[in-house]
Amino acid sequence: MDDFQTALADLQAQHLLRQRRIVDGPQGPLLQVDGKSYLAFCSNDYLGLANHPALLAAAQAGMQQFGMGAAASALISGHSAAHEMLEQELAAFVEMPRALYFSNGYMANLGVIAALTGPGDTVFGDRLNHASLIDGARLSRADFKVYPHGDTATLARLLAKCHSRRKLVVTDAVFSMDGDIAPLAALLDLCERHDAWLLVDDAHGFGVLGTQGRGSLRHFSLRSERLIYMGTLGKAAGVAGAFVAASDNLIAWLLQRARTYMFTTGNPALLATAASASLKLIAAEPWRRTRLQELGAYLHQALRGLPWPLAASITAIHPLLVGDNQTVQALAQLLRAQSVWVPAICPPTVPRGTARLRISLSALHTEAHIDQLAQALGAAATALTRTAP
Template structure:
């Protein structure tokens, strides 16, 4: 089969399975309201948990940074792209989270790929939570190390995997808060088992950082765990984009010397690093926003208990409403869109077959009446 026929067959299969993906053109998005094709919708599909993407302090910092350093870095950090703004942000992140070093990456995907591609060699093994993010599992499937997956959030399953001897090194991989189920990993138990087996723990805390823990320090801080490798991303609660790896001094030096995703990528714009410094300051003093978000989560969960769909057990801003069938999930999302709500139907392969869902996300930008309106619309859809 030629490439054109292969492409056509794959696209036809995707359409037939009600799994077709689309990218809507967003005309305006303030975190609470979203506009598409001239229509305004209450927005329940983003990851801007604290609403910082619209914060005046971040916008000002980006503008000032651009005025001082231009629109882009102009090169890899190993050439001329690593500015004082990048260095300041790395130091601030390391101090905040209690690590010796922090290294900036252009995205969370790149950070996860860099770590696994660099560390996991022949004879090593990667033990990953079954529901780990695609960036982690994709990298693990393309390195010489052996990949084994343990049952989601089950320390006993990890223990069984660790009991099998391994000649090389062991890297245990999980998320702090899982992006599609919204639940939290039992990090303390996972860390204890990993260290008992002389392994390293890698935690991707994309959806926990900024939202939980003292000063928003995230899942690991909240559970009093310090993994050898911590990845935090800036496209969620930070309201911007990019990522950082937190680690010890020697591991950071090793990454700087050998991580191809770091060496051969243009550095993030210095102005972006300025905006991220402003975001970090706002996060550290955002207790009121975090408290409001928790109250909205509780309000939604209490109201959703009466709905006919299963609401997965999540205490996070991610509230997955399990529908099951792809077509029904799409129909429910469209019904709600007609009622003025922007929600996305998440379907396989992003989630396991038979678990299509609405991934409802709440933010500190929402108000109580927004939650009540959504619950009323869901109740109307259920009655139909």
């Protein structure tokens, strides 16, 4: 126990000790946190659907029809008509042959990688991939090769030297802490040339990118049997869960071998009915994606002149690159004192020396909200300058 106490004290000294905050009420640009109202730029509710009346009504209807809990794994009795319908709708939405609904994106990535690869195979991953892709590769017991962020030339060399029976390239589509987009067309071309699969984690692109929000594959107009697509339903879609879409045979294999699907209780059917309603809104209301683009451009203009750069992004994620842990934590605290909540992101979530404020936009934000953020950041920058040694 002393070891843990010492380790926690060390995290505290490095300004790396994480804390939870208690949110009271639904998601939105304004949040009640620990009994206080905040203007929030911290949520992944990019399209503003998490509290949409149509989703609430669909969940209530699903609860009335199917009850509260699924009560069993999908392979026993936990796969309802609502789940089946959602899988068919998801496959059609992302223009893939078949889809499989998972409890969440982390479990989906772990399940897919371990079901497709093992000892003697090789997984290749971008250095800035999400933890679920990294953990999935490690747990698979396949060889794991990491290439520098977005470096397709290095990946090409690694693939050319690889003689494994199975090769799997795994990448975020939109990188969750940077807001940039992977070179998916180049990655798919490499996979085609070197007989590899490409697993695309589109957690932050699904609903946001592509025509009708159909995701990063539609954004780049990509189609291939080598593609495996993972999308989440707890971010832009505003509900919960995740799905994997791929060829019929590959999904059939996951149904038999993805342990994180086989050995867990199914998500409540009411979540599936709500997700079905969300898909309809995502396709029918393009103004939400247009609004994100407008707000992103406005944000970059509003934050000009700060001592820290705002990374370029066409997604809903806009990191303000601060650098050291102590400064970014102090900056976040000064913002909270002004009733503005922007999360400070520190290592190991991001590389050392790249601590940042992760500004997440929602279609429900306004220019006035961004002006308030800019004013708060300006005041915080002045305060930090005065207290600097």
